Amino acid sequence: MNAYQRVMNTLTGAPVDRLPVFAVLGAYGGKLTNTDLRTLYSDAGAYVAGQKALQAEFGFDLVLCPFDFSAISEAFGGEVAWCADQVPNMKRPAVQEVAAALRLPLPDPEVTGRLPFILEATRRLSQIYREQVPLIGVLPGPGILPALFVGMDRWMDTVLFDAAGARELMDHTGSFLVSWANALLAAGADCLVFTEGMAAAEIVPRGIFEGQFLPHLAQVFARIAGPKVVSSTGGSMNHVLDLFPGLEGLVGVSAGSRDDLAVARRLLGTELTLIGNLDNLTLPTASAAEVTQLSLARLRSSGASGHFILGNSGADLPQATPPENLRAMLEAAKSYSKEIGCGI
Amino acid sequence: MPSHELSEKLLNAMINADRSGAAQIIDEALALGIDPNQVIARVLDPAIVRLGQLWEEQAMSLAQNFVAAKIAEDALLRCIPTLEGAPQGSKGAVVIGNVEDDFHSLGRRAVGLFLAAAGWEVHDLGNDVLAEQFLEKALEVNAHVIGASAMMQTTALNIRKLRRLIDERGLTGRLKLAVGGAVFNWRPELVAEVGGDGTAHNAVGADQLFLRLQAEAKGVAP
Numbered sequence: 283m284n285a286y287q288r289v290m291n292t293l294t295g296a297p298v299d300r301l302p303v304f305a306v307l308g309a310y311g312g313k314l315t316n317t318d319l320r321t322l323y324s325d326a327g328a329y330v331a332g333q334k335a336l337q338a339e340f341g342f343d344l345v346l347c348p349f350d351f352s353a354i355s356e357a358f359g360g361e362v363a364w365c366a367d368q369v370p371n372m373k374r375p376a377v378q379e380v381a382a383a384l385r386l387p388l389p390d391p392e393v394t395g396r397l398p399f400i401l402e403a404t405r406r407l408s409q410i411y412r413e414q415v416p417l418i419g420v421l422p423g424p425g426i427l428p429a430l431f432v433g434m435d436r437w438m439d440t441v442l443f444d445a446a447g448a449r450e451l452m453d454h455t456g457s458f459l460v461s462w463a464n465a466l467l468a469a470g471a472d473c474l475v476f477t478e479g480m481a482a483a484e485i486v487p488r489g490i491f492e493g494q495f496l497p498h499l500a501q502v503f504a505r506i507a508g509p510k511v512v513s514s515t516g517g518s519m520n521h522v523l524d525l526f527p528g529l530e531g532l533v534g535v536s537a538g539s540r541d542d543l544a545v546a547r548r549l550l551g552t553e554l555t556l557i558g559n560l561d562n563l564t565l566p567t568a569s570a571a572e573v574t575q576l577s578l579a580r581l582r583s584s585g586a587s588g589h590f591i592l593g594n595s596g597a598d599l600p601q602a603t604p605p606e607n608l609r610a611m612l613e614a615a616k617s618y619s620k621e622i623g624c625g626i
Numbered sequence: 627m628p629s630h631e632l633s634e635k636l637l638n639a640m641i642n643a644d645r646s647g648a649a650q651i652i653d654e655a656l657a658l659g660i661d662p663n664q665v666i667a668r669v670l671d672p673a674i675v676r677l678g679q680l681w682e683e684q685a686m687s688l689a690q691n692f693v694a695a696k697i698a699e700d701a702l703l704r705c706i707p708t709l710e711g712a713p714q715g716s717k718g719a720v721v722i723g724n725v726e727d728d729f730h731s732l733g734r735r736a737v738g739l740f741l742a743a744a745g746w747e748v749h750d751l752g753n754d755v756l757a758e759q760f761l762e763k764a765l766e767v768n769a770h771v772i773g774a775s776a777m778m779q780t781t782a783l784n785i786r787k788l789r790r791l792i793d794e795r796g797l798t799g800r801l802k803l804a805v806g807g808a809v810f811n812w813r814p815e816l817v818a819e820v821g822g823d824g825t826a827h828n829a830v831g832a833d834q835l836f837l838r839l840q841a842e843a844k845g846v847a848p
Binding site: 363365367368371372373433434435438439441442443483484485486487490561563566567600602 | 643645687688689690692693696727729730731732735753754778779780781808809812813
């Protein structure tokens, strides 16, 4: 059974030879290939080489399209901050006001900025890994997208004090999100992960998510054909998980690292896949033995019922993460799978 | 209406994100003839302190924290309509900024608003601030506390450069380093790792932290 079959079977609830394991690794590929991150996140060949190196070194059950939201910020007119050891970040948003944001031309996925680089890397990865290893695209949810071109301060201000303006801006940018998602799928992405920061309890309470963001998430999902996963990039999501079943094309949720997986399973029902929920801050600093124990605890809590993928909860793992910690995740999944008789 | 009752009403408005209601309460206090400085000290400040206690007891979201900061800013501006031209904060000068390579400004801005509302003279250097820039400004404005913010672990580690610089200049103990940001709430041990002298879990708690650090710094100053 290859990684693609393993993940697809997990999503559909079919038997697997072992439980799949995800680790969000992009910049780490640059570390393995001695490539600076400006090149890694601008050159499709360099990025693909990084993902190939990660597959060769670890063999996780996914390959990742470039997960770099600064490219979206840049496509809207923002400025990028390039860093030596982490994924580039937004340095300055394109505009400071919502009125100006409404006048921004929407980026063309095939033309604007570094978006074509992401699509080209996705195409090449798809050619290499089609039906061998699932290719995962990552994009912002509709609730957090405006922060990428007006900045988080202004966006939060608008959400909290100008609900109509926030709605108008999400309506305006929703079509870009749909075109970007469909472009990633057309380029070969097998599944899309929407990182919706507004679904995190640490950011907004349930009422705001349900009233202001969930309707946009539902609208956007209805216009995208492929399978979708929702992530809050590590923040707690159990307070809104019961709202997710029924979203069109939703196949799974990446749980927050503080979320109780048993509660998450109860809230999601039995058919959606749960991914998680190792803490991004722990993985670089814990020992391999600790990672093994943390992984086994999650597998034992949620693995037996199926529809579960062990993974980190959050964004790109730091380059400083020890390789033995990453291997410990995989070894834990192998060990646990043997324990419960997978593949027998 | 006594100031403590006004403060209680203001607190409720903050919790309920009632920005206009909060403005009315401040206007009411001013209309009663309470001195604007007393409105800040006896109506606004107690509400902010209580918010900090609530943060410790319950989980306030970033949104609620942001709303509270905005309301505090509104209230402050109502009390001091020409803030920029008005005498600067009575508690002393502080320098804040997001550390080198960090661009997540929301928490820092909230800290700046709360500190200003609490009576500090705030020098906000913005995002991606180099260690040298922090130190240069602190010396220029005679600040005893620098507040360095970082959201992620990778950028938080850049605070170590500022720690080294403070120590190399012989300012250890006389210039205190407050650190903050989401990553410090998740990993409190990181405060010591980056050489921080203290942290607050949220913007509301920044006033007490900066007061303590400033007192410590002055205690060892010549």
